[in-house]
């Protein structure tokens with residue numbers, strides 16, 4: 001897969017009703033997308049699989065749906081106001097603004113060599129160096145002035161070397177006011193992660209559900225980040241959905257719990273989302289790149305058409321968050337173990353993934369150009385297919401449409417189906433191949449004689465004659 005495949009997937013998404021560019025009639029809003037009829041189903045199916053796996057498969061993990069807007073002190077306590085920043089620079093010539101790590105990552109070795117030699121930094125690995133450079137630029141504004149320009153960093157927009165400003169910190173949280181024209185109170189922020197809603201509710205959840213450590217709290221919900229560079233379709237957007245689970249453990253169990261969740265989460269990708277193992281890898285954060293709250297962190301990365309990209313983070317957040325909330329709220333955030341009589345702040349192992357990224361990953365993994373048969377097939381696992389079967393009368397006469405409609409009505413009660421009588425049967429099948437529909441059911445003249453239909457399987461294109469009353473058994477056995 002290469003970048004061109006991404007363009008083809010974007011085009012398929014629009015054509016088939018998975019994802020539409022947002023506000024298109026007004027010229028669009030950058031990096032904002034709407035999920036169409038098939039997209040909303042696919043997104044729901046992925047999130048349901050996650051929910052089932054994280055809550056119903058564990059007797060000690062429960063759900064929560066906390067608010068997007070919370071008390072502003074939450075973000076002081078969490079460290080997001082102080083630390084949730086990206087270093088940026090502007091080109092003084094054309095006022096274009098870039099994230100420094102992104103700017104450098106596009107121009108790699110040439111520029112990095114020049115900057116490293118100017119700043120006397122050791123240039124060990126291109127992939128790890130961006131943060132170091134950004135940090136150095138930020139920690140010494142005077143020294144950083146002119147560094148990017150002297151190193152020949154090109155503005156991707158103008159194509160020539162930019163007149164770059166010193167690095168400035170840019171907080172990624174969206175700020176707003178609560179209530180009509182409130183001027184005096186503190187600003188409210190749209191949450192940049194769902195996790196904090198879990199931390200501030202953890203004792204209420206633990207008490208009401210009478211949970212004992214170790215236990216987990218899972219949540220699915222929207223998060224917002226004012227990303228400077230939003231790109232690669234739905235991979236990085238400013239509004240997205242997170243699926244997070246915070247697992248509360250005794251501090252002595254943090255490492256073993258981390259290992260457990262790394263394995264469980266990888267299994268989810270392999271066994272539930274049908275991703276091939278060669279397209280997945282772990283990336284451990286080195287110490288400099290760790291988030292302000294983390295002791296240890298691994299990303300699960302997927303091999304996207306534009307390169308490896310993070311789909312999930314598994315973090316050891318220690319007791320950082322609970323202690324911070326205790327400090328800022330003045331409320332005791334300790335857990336009391338009635339058996340051992342021990343009082344402590346549990347450590348938190350977090351699994352955090354983006355629903356929209358999983359959506360894109362699933363599409364990339366299933367997209368297949370079947371050149372032999374001149375068709376595009378979305379080889380979605382049955383569980384993720386928005387439509388499970390298309391029902392087609394071979395011709396629009398002789399009572400076949402009526403008969404097909406009655407088959408459709410019966411099957412549609414069991415699983416989502418569509419009815420299609422438009423165009424040649426080949427075209428109808430190919431339309432559904434692109435939508436990822438696993439089965440095609442066709443009624444023909446023989447149906448009128450013996451109550452049998454043809455069932456065509458999406459990937460193999462194999463056709464089998466089955467009696468109408470056996471259709472759902474066939475689908476169940478062959479899905």
Ligand code: GAP
Pocket residue numbers: 192193194195225227234235236237238239240241242244310311312313350352353354355356357
């Ligand atoms: N609570 C921890 C946390 O938020 P993160 O690594 O910043 O950690 C977790 O984000 C996941 O959220 C990422 O692995 C990614 O799947 C998703 N995510 C983060 N920013 C995103 C964005 N701008 N657009 C889409 N998904 C995003």
